[in-house]
Amino acid sequence: MGREKTIMDSSKVFFAEIGDMTYFTARFFREAFKPPFEFKELLRQCYNMGNRSLLLVGVTGFILGLVFTIQSRPTLMEFGAESWMPSMVSISIVREIGPVIIALISAGRIGSGIGAELGSMRVTEQIDAMEVSGTNPFKYLVVTRILATTLMLPLLILIGDAIALFGSAIIENLKGEVSFQLYFNQVFDALSFADLIPATIKSFFFGFAIGLVGCYKGYYCSKGTVGVGEASNAAVVYTSMLLFVIDFIAVFVTDIFYG
Incomplete structure (x- = not known):
């Protein structure tokens, strides 16, 4: 019972x-x-989220390209198919690995930051003070942050994918003596709009999910400093689960249209 x-x-x-x-x-x-639209605050949030996450995304993408190529190369060599390395790496990173990994990294970096920031403002009654003063805190704090994550995450994923392919090209240049020009020629020959468009579309949904969950957990944070930590932690956990759900739906829909 x-x-x-x-x-x-x-x-x-x-x-x-x-x-x-x-x-x-x-x-x-x-x-x-x-209206009214908070364009100035939106631009500030876009700059903060993009600029502060760029180094982390770049390092993650570079290591991703290095590790993925080093791990895959021996298996392809067993079948004499190492010439397929640029095609395999580019399709894998652009379609699936790049967007998901970078979105998860951004969820930890951006989502937790939004949850902690709005949670602190709720605990210290700054949001209540904005409501009393006649300002719409939801539009100023929530709408701008969700729009910023939705707009900036596709750009971060695009940059991360490019750096990951560059890292992969370095390994191929060192181990396989493949020139950068030949490597990227094969990369662009392997990629098509059927690879780029679904990955780009779902990256917008990834960004929307990160901003939405982070703002929701922070905006309705419980009182006390403990609530701020819980909001930050819950933002990361919930967003990570939601990203996998969105990714599954995106892959399923893509398979219907292009399968």
Whole structure:
């Protein structure tokens, strides 16, 4: 009996969370298209999120390209197919590995930062003060951050993919004596719009999910400093799970259209 009650309580909390997040999402779309628009704050958030995440994304992409090529090369050599390395690496990174890994890294960097920042503002009653002063805190704090993550994550993924391919080209140049020109010629021959378009579209959804969950957890943070840590941690955990769900849906839909 006690176990059934615990399961029922957990289910209620889960569905209540889904309902609250759905309302939060609907409110975002309602506020996003209603003037006045906070363009200055949006640009500031885009700069902060993009500039501060660029080094982390670049290092991650470079190491990803190095490791993926080093690990894959011996297997391809066993079958005498090392000439397929540029094609395999480029398709794998652009289609799946690059967007997912960089989105997860950004969830830890950007999502947790948004959750902690808005949580701190809620705990210190800055959001309440904005409401009292007549400012719309949801439009100024939430809408700008969600739009910024939605716009900036595709750019970060594009840069990360390019750096990952450059890292892979370095390994091929050192181990396989393949020139950079030949390597990237094979890369661009292997890639098509069927690879680029779905990956780009789902990267916008990745960015939207990161901003949405981070803002939701921070904006409705519970009182106390403990609540700030919980909001930051929950933002990363929930976003990571949501990214995999979005990725599965994107791959499934892509398979229907291009399969």
